[in-house]
Amino acid sequence: xxxxxxxxxxxxxxxxxxxxxxxxxxxxxxxxxxxxxxxxxxxxxxxxxxxxxxxxxxxxxxxxxxxxxxxxxxxxxxxxxxxxxxxxxxxxxxxxxxxxxxxxxxxxxxxxxxxxxxxxxxxxxxxxxxxxxxxxxxxxxxxxxxxxxxxxxxxxxxxxxxxxxxxxxxxxxxxxxxxxxxxxxxxxxxxxxxxxxxxxxxxxxxxxxxxxxxxxxxxxxxxxxxxxxxxxxxxxxxxxxxxxxxxxxxxxxxxxxxxxxxxxxxxxxxxxxxxxxxxxxxxxxxxxxxxxxxxxxxxxxxxxxxxxxxxxxxx
Amino acid sequence: xxxxxxxxxxxxxxxxxxxxxxxxxxxxxxxxxxxxxxxxxxxxxxxxxxxxxxxxxxxxxxxxxxxxxxxxxxxxxxxxxxxxxxxxxxxxxxxxxxxxxxxxxxxxxxxxxxxxxxxxxxxxxxxxxxxxxxxxxxxxxxxxxxxxxxxxxxxxxxxxxxxxxxxxxxxxxxxxxxxxxxxxxxxxxxxxxxxxxxxxxxxxxxxxxxxxxxxxxxxxxxxxxxxxxxxxxxxxxxxxx
Numbered sequence: 187x188x189x190x191x192x193x194x195x196x197x198x199x200x201x202x203x204x205x206x207x208x209x210x211x212x213x214x215x216x217x218x219x220x221x222x223x224x225x226x227x228x229x230x231x232x233x234x235x236x237x238x239x240x241x242x243x244x245x246x247x248x249x250x251x252x253x254x255x256x257x258x259x260x261x262x263x264x265x266x267x268x269x270x271x272x273x274x275x276x277x278x279x280x281x282x283x284x285x286x287x288x289x290x291x292x293x294x295x296x297x298x299x300x301x302x303x304x305x306x307x308x309x310x311x312x313x314x315x316x317x318x319x320x321x322x323x324x325x326x327x328x329x330x331x332x333x334x335x336x337x338x339x340x341x342x343x344x345x346x347x348x349x350x351x352x353x354x355x356x357x358x359x360x361x362x363x364x365x366x367x368x369x370x371x372x373x374x375x376x377x378x379x380x381x382x383x384x385x386x387x388x389x390x391x392x393x394x395x396x397x398x399x400x401x402x403x404x405x406x407x408x409x410x411x412x413x414x415x416x417x418x419x420x421x422x423x424x425x426x427x428x429x430x431x432x433x434x435x436x437x438x439x440x441x442x443x444x445x446x447x448x449x450x451x452x453x454x455x456x457x458x459x460x461x462x463x464x465x466x467x468x469x470x471x472x473x474x475x476x477x478x479x480x481x482x483x484x485x486x487x488x489x490x491x492x493x494x495x496x497x498x499x500x501x
Numbered sequence: 502x503x504x505x506x507x508x509x510x511x512x513x514x515x516x517x518x519x520x521x522x523x524x525x526x527x528x529x530x531x532x533x534x535x536x537x538x539x540x541x542x543x544x545x546x547x548x549x550x551x552x553x554x555x556x557x558x559x560x561x562x563x564x565x566x567x568x569x570x571x572x573x574x575x576x577x578x579x580x581x582x583x584x585x586x587x588x589x590x591x592x593x594x595x596x597x598x599x600x601x602x603x604x605x606x607x608x609x610x611x612x613x614x615x616x617x618x619x620x621x622x623x624x625x626x627x628x629x630x631x632x633x634x635x636x637x638x639x640x641x642x643x644x645x646x647x648x649x650x651x652x653x654x655x656x657x658x659x660x661x662x663x664x665x666x667x668x669x670x671x672x673x674x675x676x677x678x679x680x681x682x683x684x685x686x687x688x689x690x691x692x693x694x695x696x697x698x699x700x701x702x703x704x705x706x707x708x709x710x711x712x713x714x715x716x717x718x719x720x721x722x723x724x725x726x727x728x729x730x731x732x733x734x735x736x737x738x739x740x741x742x
Contacts, residue, residue, distance in 0.1 A: 366607050369596075373604045376593035383553055383587075385579035385609025385659060441595055 204349040208342045217345040223454030224348040230434035230446035231355045232402035238440030240395040241375025246303025248428030249310045250280045250400045254407025276408035277401040284400020292392045311423040325418025328411040363443040433477045439489025506531040512561035521547045522718045536709030537698045543715040545698045553585045554578045579609040584661035586652035588668045592640035599636040602658040609659035630654040646677045665696045
């Protein structure tokens, strides 16, 4: 292919804009706010691979985020690895756990699968709570390293790192969406028996899906301890974080890769705006209200609405 | 007689205490047209589910082209060349009609398909079935008859050696039934063996070279269509004493 796709042009523009942003903007608030939005975005994209593309709606995915965070804490304490290696390790470990959990739970369908993943999240949380090496229930403090490359502050560097990770996640999700693998996943979502009879190795594809989901969630979680500098099981396995990861793709639309991106940007920025301008409690309400509105009025999310409008105009 | 392509031996399937199939034997030769009939609940669909792998049989063996496939998962059987349509259509609803065919072409027939020409191959199948005009339409919006055709088209896109058509004509009008029969006959002319499950006797008699009859989980007759419907056991199964 000689032509560069618009996607990669926009990705480059986003990254360049991010770099420029770190040079121009002084107020550190913006970096932390956008970091949180990007974290939500990666989690939404990850959730969507299993929940949206493959159709296995679940409540437990966000536990992988916590496992990613704790992988980083443990390896930082044990070996003092640099952040990029911690991220890779978190991806590997969470991917493996995703594979294992997938193997155990994917025989279940619908509500039962959703409940099983919720139970898995509780098991993981109990495990971490009782693991004293990483602080147990007391939590763990992380010392932010002094070095932050050429950036003015550590949070600027984390912001840029998160931006890169987000772009990579979206690129993977997009690639998947338009690939043979992605079409196989869509077939599973639409009708698993028919997919299997059309030659789709459903179990293997579902395992691929849980593995990618787990790894991506782990990637979102690994820098988190360095961002907040104090992590305890309650904050890592936060219900609010978990609900966000589900709400964002649902609101954006789950069938298309752009859905969770739109949902995350919209919900994430709304939350930040409300948090600052109105109240830090009210922003929790925002997700709830938006989720209820979208599920009852536009179950296909924003992408679905746009597609419907577009099809109507074409007809 | 050409070679036996599919052989089912001593097949039994139980659901709890209920025996759905008992010691069923069935064979199919390459390129043959077999009609499978029987009253409701006689085990036709269960047999098909066992052959396609959607259900695993408790006893007995299934041999396809000389290889034992009894414990193979459905997707591997599809890759070997066993395709089926579903009695209640199961389209991939989020996809267009054309995209529905991509799935079997890219999975079941992957080793036999030309990877760069998947769309052309899918269009070719749609043309054969008569769905070409609807290629871009969402598969969830099709009419009943078109959905049945899509079932057949999707099975066909798997490039099967054996096609199992599970009541593809139930609820269709006379003209539509003829249309489906023509499609199946055309398909058979290309060398695909077809097992047709059907309640519409006119279609069964017109289509089948051989008819097998199931009743209460057992095969009670197997032979040429005329002698099968004259068989007193078959008449008793359908009409009672």
